[in-house]
Every structure is written in structure tokens, then in C-alpha cells.
Amino acid sequence: MLIANPQGHYHFLKGIDPYSCGVVADPGYEIVFVTLRTPTSWKEGFQLIDRHLAQVECERTALCSIQLRCPAPYPMQGFIDFNETYCRVLKEWGLYLDDLNPLARTNVSPAYAPPTEPQMHAFGYIVKAETPEVRPSLVIAGAGELRDGVLDDAGIIKLGDTSPEGMRAKADYVMKVMETRLDGLGARWDLLNVINVYTVYPIDGFHEDIILNRLGPARRMGIHLHDTRPPVQGIDFEMDMRGVNQELVL
Template sequence: MTHRSFEPGGYRYAPGVFQYSAGVAAMPGYEIVRVRFRDPVPLAEGFARAQALMAAEGRPTTAFCSCELRSPAPFTQEGFDAFNALYVGTLERWGIVRDGENPVARANVCPEVDEPAEPSLHAFGFTVEARSGLPTFVVAGGAEAPEGKGAYRDHIVRLGDVGPSALREKARFVLAEMERRMGVLGFGWRDATATQVYTVHDLHPFLADEIIRRGAARHGLTWHYHRPPVVDLEFEMDCRGLAQERVA
């Protein structure tokens, strides 16, 4: 797989599925800035706030390149498909999704505790004119099932098994997918400034030899006590390499 360019946004992306790309990287002359809200903001309001923040920087809506969502609970496959159709509609109105091609990287996970009342925006990324001179990228969230093959449940690694060996196998699959996505964009773990894990299961039995030893936690590891967005998925990760992160 090769990356593609989204010129109106100033970034390139690794093609994924219709609801999101596998990852994004700033094009020459640009860098990606991440903005995290202090509390998740209901999706429509979150998009409006993101648009206002981008406009204040003199950036168009097409500069929107990544987002991190929070949902009340894991979706059924049918519910997930319906949610994605609504979410993608905003990106179409913003001039980002064209002819079914979506360049935006995304993570959508479900807090196990203190969950939002409705799908909400936790953080987003957008491109600005380069200031740091460093290459920047965001890899989309991925769980233990290949994407683009139909229903997740039909392809989940060790479906229904959350024992130590199964979780290790799930983690290996997800880590390999993170590496594949970074590789498409020309990056590796040495370029990542942050790595996030989303699971409600114990990751300590394989933390050292599967995650740390391969370089996936060079700047630490942020563990969110969250579930992936679809029922029966148990382990998700994403990562990024950025020079600027803000709280709004």
C-alpha cells in the first residue's frame, strides 16, 4: 500500500476503510497540531468548536485530519455502520470526504467508567504552517481484527477469549498493524511521541516483552480504561508523532 495526498488539507494519508484512513502525516510546509478538550464534547458541538479553533488559526475545515471520539458503549456492527454514516456526513460537508474516500484518521473508543451520554469528541488534529520543522503524523486506532473484510466479529483474533495468552496474541496483532500503518507513512516507533492503549483487561503480563521491548513505549504508554467501539473487540491502540499538543 502507498500513501495518498490530500492537498486541500496539507497532509497525506494511508488509505483505510470508508469511515477513516489508517493514518495521516503532514506534507512539507505543514505540521499537525493536536487539540484535546478538557472533557469530551457532544459530537455536533465538538465539530463546531473544532471548526472555530481552526478558523482562529486561519485554517479551512479541510485542515481537519484526525479525531479521537468517545462513545457511551460498544456498538453492534449495525449500530457502528449507522454511526459512521452520520459522522462521515460532517466530513463530506467540510469538503474532506470525496467520492467515498476518507483521509481522516480516527479512534473511537468507549470509557468503561464515566462514559459520555452520547458520542463525543475528545481530541482532534489539524494542519498548520510548519513551525517546528519536525515531521508529524497520527496513526488511527486499530483493534484485533483486520479492517475492510466485513463484520469485525467474523475476523477477531481469539474471539471471546480474554485469557493471558489470547490477550498477548491480540496485542501482537494490533502492534503489527500499528507498525504497518506507520510504515506506509514512512515512520516507525522511534518517530512516535505518544502511544495509547484502550482495554479493560490486564496488559501487564505482556507489557515488557511485547510493547516496551519493541520500542512502542519510548515516551511512556497511556492506558485508557476503555473498550474498542464494537462488541467483542477487546484491545485497541493508536500512536502519533507530534511537536504541538494543546488543551482547550
């Protein structure tokens, strides 16, 4: 169910404490997605976001999505512990809505040149659209092959199985999550401009039928394949998606 965030001018899909499942801008508003040219520590990243929002005359409540990069996949408890620290910042900023975290998030671990500490990679925020007929914009949070998003190793699909068959099953599950979230946001495939896949394992044996053939008109955008691990040990395949009209590099 979509939940309104009136102060932020967007709706979100309820997720778990560290993140929502996705966000969509309200009519008359749109998401600006910003990627940092040089990533910075995640705490300094929030200071950077604060300065940027002030420069564009937006309140903190305009912040709607975060992308992080971590040094290595966490053990499950380590991931939970980091999330508690991360969520504390969101609460200090007054971003929670009735004890719910409305921000979408992706947090993954690059296989190439991983950071030495958790880093801020990108963020999205809401602005008033210049024209009333602006296309809807949305960000779907990262999801791996973890049943129902419950932070428990027992929920990992095909745990430890990185065979072609195992990876196919993992990818199929994650694609179903993407489809469900897109539908939950009331959005359409033709609104998407970026579809990210995060894994260090080959996908050439299934990417056509499991991913590309299910993208509808978004297939013309292709997929961005990152040599990157999901943030939790034992999870091997992750995706996120977005459809925005404004992309910036800061």
C-alpha cells in the same frame, strides 16, 4: 500506499469509509493535536472545531484527525450506522477526496464515567510550520484486533477469548497493525510522543515483550494505558499512536 491530500497539506493511508489508517503532514507543515478539557457531543464538537479553525485562520480541509468517545461498545451494525451519520458530516464539510475519507480516527468507550452520548474528545489539524526543518508529524488511527479492518464479527481475532493467551494474541496482532501503519506513513519510532493502549483487561503478562520491546526509541515515552473498551462489541484491545510537535488543551 500513501495518498496525497493537497488541500489539506498531508498524506494519508487508505482505510475504510469511517477513517483512514493514518496521516502524515507534508514537508513544511505540521499537525497540531488538540484535546478538549471538557468533551462535548460529537456534533457540537464539529462546531467547536469549525470555530477554532477559523480563529487560527485554517480551512476546514486542515482537519486531519478525530478522537471520539462513545457510551458503550456498539454491536457491529450499530457501529456501521453511527459511521454513516459521522461520515455524512465529513462529506458536508467537503473533506472526502475522490470518495475516500482521509481523516484518521479513534473511537473508544471509557469504562469509567462513560458519556451518555458520543462525544468529541480530541482533533488534529495541519498548519504551516514556523521553520522548514520541522520534524515530521503524524497520527495513526485506532485499530483493534479486527483482521484487515473489515467490519464483520468473523474477522475478530480470538473472539470471546479474554484469557491471558487470548489477550496476548490480540495485542500482538494490533502491534503488527501499528508497525505496518507506521512504515506505510514513511515514519520512524523516534518520531512518536504518545502511544495509547485501550483495554479493560490486564496487560502485565505481555506488555514487555509484545509492546514495549517493539517500540524502539519510542519506548522512552512509555505507553498510556486507558481503562477503556474499543468501540465494537467483541473487540478487546486497541491502540493508536501519534508524533506531533504541538499539543494543546482547549
